[in-house]
Amino acid sequence: xxxxxxxxxxxxxxxxxxxxxxxxxxxxxxxxxxxxxxxxxxxxxxxxxxxxxxxxxxxxxxxxxxxxxxxxxxxxxxxxxxxxxxxxxxxxxxxxxxxxxxxxxxxxxxxxxxxxxxxxxxxxxxxxxxxxxxxxxxxxxxxxxxxxxxxxxxxxxxxxxxxxxxxxxxxxxxxxxxxxxxxxxxxxxxxxxxxxxxxxxxxxxxxxxxxxxxxxxxxxxxxxxxxxxxxxxxxxxxxxxxxxxxxxxxxxxxxxxxxxxxxxxxxxxxxxxxxxxxxxxxxxxxxxxxxxxxxxxxxxxxxxxxxxxx
Numbered sequence: 001x002x003x004x005x006x007x008x009x010x011x012x013x014x015x016x017x018x019x020x021x022x023x024x025x026x027x028x029x030x031x032x033x034x035x036x037x038x039x040x041x042x043x044x045x046x047x048x049x050x051x052x053x054x055x056x057x058x059x060x061x062x063x064x065x066x067x068x069x070x071x072x073x074x075x076x077x078x079x080x081x082x083x084x085x086x087x088x089x090x091x092x093x094x095x096x097x098x099x100x101x102x103x104x105x106x107x108x109x110x111x112x113x114x115x116x117x118x119x120x121x122x123x124x125x126x127x128x129x130x131x132x133x134x135x136x137x138x139x140x141x142x143x144x145x146x147x148x149x150x151x152x153x154x155x156x157x158x159x160x161x162x163x164x165x166x167x168x169x170x171x172x173x174x175x176x177x178x179x180x181x182x183x184x185x186x187x188x189x190x191x192x193x194x195x196x197x198x199x200x201x202x203x204x205x206x207x208x209x210x211x212x213x214x215x216x217x218x219x220x221x222x223x224x225x226x227x228x229x230x231x232x233x234x235x236x237x238x239x240x241x242x243x244x245x246x247x248x249x250x251x252x253x254x255x256x257x258x259x260x261x262x263x264x265x266x267x268x269x270x271x272x273x274x275x276x277x278x279x280x281x282x283x284x285x286x287x288x289x290x291x292x293x294x295x296x297x298x299x300x301x302x303x304x305x306x307x308x309x310x
Contacts, residue, residue: 007059008066009262011073011246015237016130016172016204017106019246021073023063024080024262025093026053028308031082032112032148035134036217037176039210039264040081041307048112048148050088050119060096067101072246075128076101079108081262086113091122104128112151114159120166128170131160136190140182157194164199173203174237177228179218188231195232205229206237210264211298211305245273252279257294261308264298270306 007024014020027045030053034043063076076097078084084107087093097105104127111131113119123129135141141153164171175191177183182191195203205228207219220228229236245265247255256270265273270289274282289306290297296309 004065005062005249005258007054007062009247009259012259012263013245014075014077016174017077017128018074019072020075020077020106021066021103022080022262023059023076023078023093023097025056025059025078025084025087025090026080026082028081028261030086031110032086032151033083033110033145034213035110035145035176036214037144037178037208037212039212039307041309042213043082045082046148047086048151050086050113052088053086056089056093056096059093060100063097064100066248070248071101071103073103076103076105077108078106078126079262083110083112085109085119085123090119091125094122094125098125098127106130110145111160111163112145112147112156114163115155116159120159120163123163124167124169126169128172129163129167130172130174131163132174132176133160133191133194134176134182136182136187136194140187144176144178144181161197167199170202171198171200173198173200175203175205175228175232175234177205177207177220177224179220179224183220183224183228188228192232203232203234204237205232205234209237210266211307245269246276247273252277252285253288253292256289256306257292257308260295260306264305264307266305 009022011019011021029040029043030045031043032048094105106128107123107126108130134144138153205225208217225236245259247259249255249258259265295306298305298307
């Protein structure tokens with residue numbers, strides 16, 4: 001793998017944001033939730049302590065080098081392999097990124113730390129913030145998001161409300177709908193009441209389209225997604241389109257592994273990626289990919305998805 005690329009990945013297609021250049025300021029699977037639907041698998045490093053896992057200057061220098069050569073992205077997205085608000089220098093990172101590009105800078109967050117005033121202040125430097133909102137009460141919160149330690153639902157919910165009133169950028173909420181957990185009529189009604197307390201620009205409904213952390217997770221069907229979108233005035237993710245994955249790493253195998261570290265890819269996405277690079281013998285490539293010790297293959301809904309493993 002190209003050792004000069006440690007913190008950036010992609011650009012990858014985002015149905016909400018366009019072509020997204022990812023920035024990962026935290027180590028693999030470091031989070032304060034271990035969500036049942038997480039596409040990265042179960043969280044291996046649970047923490048709620050903010051730390052400077054990597055030097056901010058190194059991340060910004062890598063970004064500077066990249067943008068001197070390429071501008072093939074629509075948005076810079078701070079997200080990575082867990083919860084980005086755990087990065088203590090997040091505010092300084094966002095300021096630095098915005099000084100180096102005129103493209104919008106977004107942060108995808110689970111919202112767990114929005115009760116922390118410093119986190120809210122840091123996030124105010126982003127152009128777009130995308131918090132998740134998966135539960136309507138404490139019981140559902142623990143069933144779906146499975147938070148670290150003593151993080152409480154009411155605390156998280158109030159943090160989101162407070163942030164929405166302070167924040168001057170674009171706030172996009174996302175609700176992950178899971179059959180049997182949070183997409184019945186009663187839950188949708190409670191989500192609707194919660195949304196009335198939050199100032200937001202868009203709300204998306206999504207479901208587990210990639211292999212989730214837990215085998216018993218059941219994605220919401222199309223009818224449920226449409227009903228939820230209508231009830232909540234939301235945009236259903238499955239109605240949006242996306243483009244192709246990109247990597248600056250020359251070797252196709254190393255490029256695919258690098259992308260999968262932060263964003264699992266299914267067989268069709270990998271094939272599209274190979275086609276974009278004119279890789280001729282894709283069958284041989286997949287045979288080697290299936291033997292790569294850095295990846296695990298998850299078969300879900302008739303599709304093979306490649307996920308990075310430590």
